[in-house]
Amino acid sequence: xxxxxxxxxxxxxxxxxxxxxxxxxxxxxxxxxxxxxxxxxxxxxxxxxxxxxxxxxxxxxxxxxxxxxxxxxxxxxxxxxxxxxxxxxxxxxxxxxxxxxxxxxxxxxxxxxxxxxxxxxxxxxxxxxxxxxxxxxxxxxxxxxxxxxxxxxxxxxxxxxxxxxxxxxxxxxxxxxxxxxxxxxxxxxxxxxxxxxxxxxxxxxxxxxxxxxxxxxxxxxxxxxxxxxxxxxxxxxxxxxxxxxxxxxxxxxxxxxxxxxxxxxxxxxxxxxxxxxxxxxxxxxxxxxxxxxxxxxxxxxxxxxxxxxxxxxxxxxxxxxxxxxxxxxxxxxxxxxxxxxxxxxxxxxxxxxxxxxxxxxxxxxxxxxxxxxxxxxxxxxxxxxxxxxxxxxxxxxxxxxxxxxxxxxxxxxxxxxxxxxxxxxxxxxxxxxxxxxxxxxxxxxxxxxxxxxxxxxxxxxxxxxxxxxxxxxxxxxxxxxxxxxxxxxxxxxxxxxxxxxxxxxxxxxxxxxxxxxxxxxxxxxxxxxxxxxxxxxxxxxxxxxxxxxxxxxxxxxxxxxxxxxxxxxxxxxxxxxxxxxxxxxxxxxxxxxxxxxxxxxxxxxxxxxxxxxxxx
Numbered sequence: 001x002x003x004x005x006x007x008x009x010x011x012x013x014x015x016x017x018x019x020x021x022x023x024x025x026x027x028x029x030x031x032x033x034x035x036x037x038x039x040x041x042x043x044x045x046x047x048x049x050x051x052x053x054x055x056x057x058x059x060x061x062x063x064x065x066x067x068x069x070x071x072x073x074x075x076x077x078x079x080x081x082x083x084x085x086x087x088x089x090x091x092x093x094x095x096x097x098x099x100x101x102x103x104x105x106x107x108x109x110x111x112x113x114x115x116x117x118x119x120x121x122x123x124x125x126x127x128x129x130x131x132x133x134x135x136x137x138x139x140x141x142x143x144x145x146x147x148x149x150x151x152x153x154x155x156x157x158x159x160x161x162x163x164x165x166x167x168x169x170x171x172x173x174x175x176x177x178x179x180x181x182x183x184x185x186x187x188x189x190x191x192x193x194x195x196x197x198x199x200x201x202x203x204x205x206x207x208x209x210x211x212x213x214x215x216x217x218x219x220x221x222x223x224x225x226x227x228x229x230x231x232x233x234x235x236x237x238x239x240x241x242x243x244x245x246x247x248x249x250x251x252x253x254x255x256x257x258x259x260x261x262x263x264x265x266x267x268x269x270x271x272x273x274x275x276x277x278x279x280x281x282x283x284x285x286x287x288x289x290x291x292x293x294x295x296x297x298x299x300x301x302x303x304x305x306x307x308x309x310x311x312x313x314x315x316x317x318x319x320x321x322x323x324x325x326x327x328x329x330x331x332x333x334x335x336x337x338x339x340x341x342x343x344x345x346x347x348x349x350x351x352x353x354x355x356x357x358x359x360x361x362x363x364x365x366x367x368x369x370x371x372x373x374x375x376x377x378x379x380x381x382x383x384x385x386x387x388x389x390x391x392x393x394x395x396x397x398x399x400x401x402x403x404x405x406x407x408x409x410x411x412x413x414x415x416x417x418x419x420x421x422x423x424x425x426x427x428x429x430x431x432x433x434x435x436x437x438x439x440x441x442x443x444x445x446x447x448x449x450x451x452x453x454x455x456x457x458x459x460x461x462x463x464x465x466x467x468x469x470x471x472x473x474x475x476x477x478x479x480x481x482x483x484x485x486x487x488x489x490x491x492x493x494x495x496x497x498x499x500x501x502x503x504x505x506x507x508x509x510x511x512x513x514x515x516x517x518x519x520x521x522x523x524x525x526x527x528x529x530x531x532x533x534x535x536x537x538x539x540x541x542x543x544x545x546x547x548x549x550x551x552x553x554x555x556x557x558x559x560x561x562x563x564x565x566x567x568x569x570x571x572x573x574x575x576x577x578x579x580x581x582x583x584x585x586x587x588x589x590x591x592x593x594x595x596x597x598x599x600x601x602x603x604x605x606x607x608x609x610x611x612x613x614x615x616x
Contacts, residue, residue, distance in 0.1 A: 125152070508606050
């Protein structure tokens with residue numbers, strides 16, 4: 001029983017069903033993917049825009065807090081500039097510095113001096129009324145002389161029950177800042193009404209313009225000031241806000257659950273490093289986006305966390321609408337695909353019938369192109385393909401004719417009648433003059449040369465065989481022209497097993513012997529060198545003969561590049577080199593062949609370029 005295979009099953013389906021399935025995957029799936037990508041991009045855009053917006057709100061909150069703190073600092077600077085307060089505190093300092101007030105470690109005021117003390121207290125506390133009205137939210141303002149005596153007016157909330165203990169802490173902070181104001185983060189205290197309160201405080205030592213120290217001023221601000229800012233921010237973001245000082249103590253948080261607590265161990269606080277940034281946090285109620293920013297003035301850090309679910313509510317609704325629309329569109333597209341598939345298969349069947357004719361060997365067919373759509377373009381390219389096949393068959397036929405013609409001309413060039421005549425004449429003269437073993441050697445060399453040239457057992461040989469053929473040829477040349485020519489082979493040992501078309505090198509060296517000899521020199525040296533360049537092997541045949549002038553060199557190059565049967569050459573000029581070049585191109589391609597460089601009196605160099613691997 002044949003095993004069920006989805007791929008095979010699909011291949012065996014009729015074209016109409018295939019197209020329907022293809023439309024299904026090409027329309028429905030892309031629409032669904034596009035919907036998901038759109039939702040993802042929309043969600044990312046909402047997140048990015050919301051993050052930027054919340055970051056801007058956090059920055060505005062910090063600016064508002066900085067402005068409020070600056071106003072409080074300016075309030076603490078007023079006592080040092082108002083003469084009435086200066087005079088009152090100066091009088092208090094003078095009064096409490098009197099020796100007769102000290103009894104042991106505790107001040108003692110005799111009844112006659114109590115009136116003076118009460119008058120000083122009244123004067124100082126009356127001046128506080130003015131300070132209390134300067135800034136909204138400043139619930140309590142405390143003035144202390146240099147002896148720690150406190151003077152205060154409280155608008156709401158009552159007086160701190162631990163005022164003297166707190167005074168020592170304020171004094172220590174104020175002394176560290178010198179003439180500057182010190183900011184004390186949110187503290188919890190119990191008032192004289194036995195109620196808990198949360199405030200943050202600005203304290204400063206009171207100095208006159210002449211830097212006379214008169215005492216200390218402290219301004220408490222109720223956290224309701226911050227609450228107003230944060231409530232507006234949370235109503236916009238739908239999240240929660242926490243404000244921390246530089247030691248991660250909570251100045252304010254939306255739920256007011258952690259006021260005045262240290263939150264260094266909170267994972268959100270631990271991750272909010274640096275001046276500002278954004279990150280995601282997995283909370284118990286779901287994932288949240290956290291945006292934080294830090295004040296350069298106070299060092300306070302605002303951390304805002306927004307639930308991702310609240311942030312993505314509109315994005316989810318948009319996703320659901322997009323998916324519903326995508327499903328409806330996909331259904332309509334599927335219905336259209338059924339109609340289109342049947343319309344497309346008719347011309348395809350016609351094209352398939354034409355292909356069967358081509359398969360049977362009939363290339364005289366043509367597809368009627370009536371439209372410019374894909375089917376029409378397919379038929380157009382089918383017609384071009386058939387035409388190209390006919391051209392290639394015709395070109396291949398002519399190429400074979402050219403190849404046979406080149407081989408015939410190569411044989412004619414290699415079996416040079418003049419060379420054979422002169423060689424045989426030399427043998428005859430040697431035999432007549434002196435019965436010498438050299439005659440037998442010359443005949444043997446000539447036979448070896450002819451066997452290699454005329455042998456049709458195969459045209460592919462090793463480089464080693466070509467070099468042995470050259471050695472045989474040069475020994476015959478030495479008999480004919482004793483001492484005139486010398487052949488040197490350099491750098492060819494690594495390539496001796498390389499396969500190549502035979503009789504490519506000997507015609508070039510023969511051409512140098514016949515046409516390159518300079519009568520002014522006693523001997524001409526011919527050097528054959530081999531070298532690899534990438535995937536090519538370069539053979540260079542250099543001689544130090546007479547060379548060629550520029551006109552002759554140019555004409556010879558033109559003859560070499562002209563295929564046999566298309567003219568070129570006169571009276572045999574360049575035929576041998578042209579045939580070698582044509583055989584190389586026929587076997588290896590147009591990217592290979594020979595090139596010639598020459599200078600009069602300096603010799604000639606012929607470069608033969610072949611692939612390192614034989615391709616037939």
